[in-house]
Amino acid sequence: MLGGTGKTGRRIASLLTRRGLPVRIGSRSAQPPFDWDRPQTWDAALDGVQAAYLSFYPDLALPGAAETVAALVDRAAARGVRRLVLLSGRGEPQAVVSENTVRRSGLEWTIVRSSWFSQNFSEGFLLDAVLSGELALPVGDAAEPFTDADDIAEVAAAALTDARHAGQTYELTGPRLLTFADAAAEIAKATGRPLSFVALRPEEFTAVLREHDLPEDLGDLFHLITDGRNASLADGVQRALGRPPRDFADYARATAATGVWDRALP
Known part of the structure; x- marks a missing residue:
């Protein structure tokens, strides 16, 4: 799992471990360690690996990502990896560059495309916003087919372990479109606590990213939401798993039942 401690990677690791399959977590704190920014860590992390899940942090659309992924794919092939599953960004032209790198690798491959994870509201930087009672984003009334990270993990785990998924590109979405105001309303209903949505200007959101020590380039990714390119549903979950x-x-x-949205901000 290259990105094995993130929202999807840790779920995939759990699914595979429960099936009794050996899993190596690719992270800076793992043994051996893996760091996308330190190629000298890659060989040891890849040794003996048959199938690898690639989840590039923070996003495939950012500058330098395609070159890093290409170098990693070459290294994986040289170390004997036979199967690659790439988590890609839906509607991101730069992500397609990395997709094509994986397709041309000569290895078995599966592309798993998704956009906004539902879990961004509970496991990402938006958790504090939910706890504060105000969700402020530069998205206006744009709609998004929020995808559950558990669905992504199940699709990726299937692709890692079953050759029937080789050569497939699965575009994953939830079953309906919601605006961020709709999402806030669903969370409020589930928690019984108020949560309002506020539309920010892009420059205001840049300040939020800076406050959370996140790359300011991530603000550009919100254009993928506001321009409507991802405001449609896809059948990837149904195709891969045979269920909606x-x-x-x-x-x-x-998520409300776990209590994660009940605690107070520090």
Whole structure:
């Protein structure tokens, strides 16, 4: 799992471990360590690996990502990896560059495309916004087919372990489009606590990213939401797993039950 401690990677690792399959977590704190920014760590992390899940942090659309992924794919092939599963960004032209690198690798490959994870509201930097009672983003009334990270993990785990998924590109979405105001309303309903949505100007959101020590380039990714390119549903979950995707309301109810949205901000 190159990106094995993130939202999807740790879920995939858990799924595979429960099936009794050996898993190597690719992270800076793992043994051996893996760091996308330190190619000298790559060989040891890849030794003996048959199938690898690639989740590039922070995003494939950012400058330098395609070159880094290409170098890693070459190294993986040289170390004997036979199968690659790439987590890609839906609607991101730069992400397609990395997709094509994986397709041309000569290895078995599967592309898993997704955009906004439902879990961004509970496991990402938006958790503090939910806890504060105000969700402020530069998205206006744009709609998004929020995708559950558990669905992404199940698709990726299937692709890592079953050759029937080789050569497939799975575009994953939830079952319906919601605006961010709709998402806030679903969370409020599930928690019984108010959560309002506020539309920010791009420069205001840049200040938020800076406050959370996140790359300011991430603000550019919100154009993928506001220009409508991802405001459509896809059948990737159904094709890969033979079942419909999880709905955002189900995610909100299950997450509310964990208590993660009940605590107070420090």
